[in-house]
Amino acid sequence: MAEMCGNCRNFFEPRGGGVCRAHPPTARDDGTARWPSVARSDWCGEYRVMPPPVNPGVRRLATV
Ligand code: SF4
Known part of the structure; x- marks a missing residue:
């Protein structure tokens, strides 16, 4: 991937617009705080792999 x-x-x-939540939102002059806007095609060195989808069947087998 x-x-x-x-x-x-x-x-x-x-x-609509994407944001990066790698770090806390940054305070702005108007008193609000925002995460930085990013496009789907952007990239940075703090990329983290998306966890695999949960598979309830496998989880059930592991607890039996
Ligand atoms: S690749 Fe970097 S900038 Fe993009 S969402 Fe992940 S941590 Fe944020």
Whole structure:
């Protein structure tokens, strides 16, 4: 899988634009705080692999 924001665990896309949640939001002059905007195709050195999807069948086998 390509190491880009769209595939990163820190990427969040609430409504339209994507943001990076690798670090806390940064305070702005107007009193609000925001995470930095990123595009799906961006990339940085803090890329983190998305965890694999949960498979309830495998989890059930492991607890039997
Ligand atoms: S900027 Fe880096 S840490 Fe943030 S979503 Fe993109 S690849 Fe992940």
